[in-house]
Amino acid sequence: MPLTPIQKQDIIKKFQTASGDTGSPEVQIALLSNRIVKLTEHLKQHIHDTHSRRGLLSMIAKRRRLVNFLKNVDKIRHSTIIKNFSLKD
Secondary structure, three states: OOOOHHHHHHHHHHHOOOOOOOOOHHHHHHHHHHHHHHHHHHHHHOOOOHHHHHHHHHHHHHHHHHHHHHHHHOHHHHHHHHHHHOOOO
């Protein structure tokens, strides 16, 4: 089930770096992490859903690329995002 617009706005407000920010790496990582958690729960029940599993792996790879970008740009922002989502460094 996709995020409702209200849920999406709450996530954006929590992780935005400035007012009106919707595209910063922090916001993108937060939205992707939320989708990854929901899709993981779906795949626990529907083991043979290979198409969704491929999408999940794609989202995980995109999140990893965003985290690596943030690591190269600003180490402080990188460390806070790692702590917030309990990701591997």
